[in-house]
Amino acid sequence: MSTSGPNPPGTPQVKALNCPGCGAAITLRSFSQAVTVVCDHCHSILDAQDPQLTILQKFKAAVGEDAPLIPLGTRGTIRGTPYEAVGFQRRTIHVDGMPYSWREYVLFNPFKGFRYLTEYNGHWNDTSILRSLPTVNDNMSPATVTYLGETYRLFQSTKAGTSFVLGEFPWQVRVGEASDVSDYIHPPRVISSERNGNEITWSMGEYMAGRDVWKAFRLPGNPPDAIGVYENQPSPLSADTTALWLAFVGFLVALVVMFIAFESFARNERVFQGFYSFNTNVRGEASFVTEAFALKGRTSDLELTTTSDVNNNWIYLNYALINQDTGQAYDFGREVSYYRGYDSDGSWTEGGHTDRVAIPSVPPGNYYLRVEPESDFGHGTIAYAISAKRDVPQASYFGIALLALLVPAGLITWRSLSFEHLRWAESDYAPAGSGDEDSDNAGRPTGLGIFGKGSDS
Amino acid sequence: MTQPTANCPNCGAKIVFRWSSSVQTVCEYCKSILVRTDIDLKKVGQVADLPPNSSPIQIGTEGIYNRQAFMAVGRIIYEYELGTWNEWHLVLNNGSAWLSDAQDEYVVTFAAPGRKLPAECRVGQHYTWDNETYTVTTITKAHYRGVEGELPFQYWDKQDVVFVDLMSTNGKFATVDYSDDTPVLYLGQSVEFEELKLKNLRSFQGWS
Numbered sequence: 001m002s003t004s005g006p007n008p009p010g011t012p013q014v015k016a017l018n019c020p021g022c023g024a025a026i027t028l029r030s031f032s033q034a035v036t037v038v039c040d041h042c043h044s045i046l047d048a049q050d051p052q053l054t055i056l057q058k059f060k061a062a063v064g065e066d067a068p069l070i071p072l073g074t075r076g077t078i079r080g081t082p083y084e085a086v087g088f089q090r091r092t093i094h095v096d097g098m099p100y101s102w103r104e105y106v107l108f109n110p111f112k113g114f115r116y117l118t119e120y121n122g123h124w125n126d127t128s129i130l131r132s133l134p135t136v137n138d139n140m141s142p143a144t145v146t147y148l149g150e151t152y153r154l155f156q157s158t159k160a161g162t163s164f165v166l167g168e169f170p171w172q173v174r175v176g177e178a179s180d181v182s183d184y185i186h187p188p189r190v191i192s193s194e195r196n197g198n199e200i201t202w203s204m205g206e207y208m209a210g211r212d213v214w215k216a217f218r219l220p221g222n223p224p225d226a227i228g229v230y231e232n233q234p235s236p237l238s239a240d241t242t243a244l245w246l247a248f249v250g251f252l253v254a255l256v257v258m259f260i261a262f263e264s265f266a267r268n269e270r271v272f273q274g275f276y277s278f279n280t281n282v283r284g285e286a287s288f289v290t291e292a293f294a295l296k297g298r299t300s301d302l303e304l305t306t307t308s309d310v311n312n313n314w315i316y317l318n319y320a321l322i323n324q325d326t327g328q329a330y331d332f333g334r335e336v337s338y339y340r341g342y343d344s345d346g347s348w349t350e351g352g353h354t355d356r357v358a359i360p361s362v363p364p365g366n367y368y369l370r371v372e373p374e375s376d377f378g379h380g381t382i383a384y385a386i387s388a389k390r391d392v393p394q395a396s397y398f399g400i401a402l403l404a405l406l407v408p409a410g411l412i413t414w415r416s417l418s419f420e421h422l423r424w425a426e427s428d429y430a431p432a433g434s435g436d437e438d439s440d441n442a443g444r445p446t447g448l449g450i451f452g453k454g455s456d457s
Numbered sequence: 458m459t460q461p462t463a464n465c466p467n468c469g470a471k472i473v474f475r476w477s478s479s480v481q482t483v484c485e486y487c488k489s490i491l492v493r494t495d496i497d498l499k500k501v502g503q504v505a506d507l508p509p510n511s512s513p514i515q516i517g518t519e520g521i522y523n524r525q526a527f528m529a530v531g532r533i534i535y536e537y538e539l540g541t542w543n544e545w546h547l548v549l550n551n552g553s554a555w556l557s558d559a560q561d562e563y564v565v566t567f568a569a570p571g572r573k574l575p576a577e578c579r580v581g582q583h584y585t586w587d588n589e590t591y592t593v594t595t596i597t598k599a600h601y602r603g604v605e606g607e608l609p610f611q612y613w614d615k616q617d618v619v620f621v622d623l624m625s626t627n628g629k630f631a632t633v634d635y636s637d638d639t640p641v642l643y644l645g646q647s648v649e650f651e652e653l654k655l656k657n658l659r660s661f662q663g664w665s
Contacts, residue, residue: 023510030511031506031509031511031661032509032510032511032540033511033560033561034539035539035540049539049540049541051509066544082664104535109561109664110511110513110561110661111561111650111664112514112561112650113559113560113561113562113650113656114560129562131562131624131647132624132625132626132627132628132629132647133592133594133624134626135626146626170560171539185480198579198580198581199580199595200594272541320526324596426542434625
């Protein structure tokens, strides 16, 4: 600035500079906020704060070794704010000699600053630096941190190194440098600590589906498929099944109350009884109709009981319950059979002397039964009795209702537990009985390679 | 509010104080650092050009903090190992405050005199002021890289300064400035960009 006049309101622009290593054009997208910038031709890591762009480090990389899925310079909208992808790094950990890598994107907005997206195996996290300190409870096992009233559980601690970089960073990035990263989870969020010397940078990530990243940055094609269950991936079924079981208990209480109410208010009134015999030695039509009986009160069930003295024999009864006034008929067949004998296992019996059936929702009116007995020819006379009761509470209905409640609750709980099992199988700090103890630990921390402002080193 | 005016003793340009309590200002024309000896001005030094800086705030930016309107009237640019950050001098109805902008992370602090301060700090130590516990997060060695506009104190030739930054578990922020013999405590909090409802910001080409 000369002494010729007041500073004009600054309008920083994307600066055009040249790499001192190879002469290629360097673009500074985050204006003077960038601390380091990487030449994407010769992979020199440059000091972006120095007008001469001093080379800080050169690293060997085949060009395009790891192409960012979000090309640098792409703009997207996250939580309503436009951001531009300005930097990209790959970070790698080694577990039993095997490298596992994830990718981090530096996003920039000139007013709101930096934000980060991390990606591992198709799982994304939208990450920002925390502006408050979490409380670390390291007397717990595993350790937890508390932040804004929520408890995050330690999932993974590891040493993560930077293995590839492109673009701009608001901190001094170097390939090959490693730092201690710990992830604490409370799905869908994760709090990560990154230790550099004795300074700790805390960040919080929130799980993001690949398709939402694609939508935010209007990227072509499809995001990579998410493989496995990620540490802070929200369970498609609520991981917390407590609410589900509370609802279950609530419905169960309602069911019991209904059952008791039906039990006590049911009329349970005998409306018909008749005693008959069927001579199997006589051929021909055996059907008959009973006298009429009145069903009073509201529409309710009618329970029909058939009793017979069959012994190593059977009787089948074709029933029709007919409304005298309207002619409406309820057709059904019931069988009573009883067999007994003796074999090597001792005596046995099969069947019984009584059969019960409930005909639901029978309106009030005058009814009679048409009965047609059947059995094998020539077995003498079979005595049987028919009785009917009005408005009988059916415990089986409540059993069905109970099952209808229990099956989904149980199924969801089981699936949720298996999801949590898959999640914790990847953790060093799996809860007892979940996840195997010597898991392959394909660790996937999300900590950012961010080193805080300043250092007294 | 009547704004005190004077002329630059170096180049004669008109100097208007936006804030009547300003002690020091920088002539917009010749970059002379001027100190008020009410209301005459004394030139005490000259600043070099400001380094490139992309804070979205500028002299004259207005905003609201805790339902109080403020205006940025001056700033100090500090340089440290990894770059620069800004301390914007805010003027409110009842005094002044600082809005720190480090890579677009914003913190508002007020001078908090009279608290007991440690002679030196280490990262990880805890201190309690006004019933709030703070943990030392960073210790930054820095130096003045430039000043602009009006400041509440005389300041132009300081060498190395040490800042100790502390954070609480609920967004509160503290800084101890060890640049003088007596350390000075500033207390405040982190703020979101939107919360400040800033007006008259810089513009960035390609960004609205």
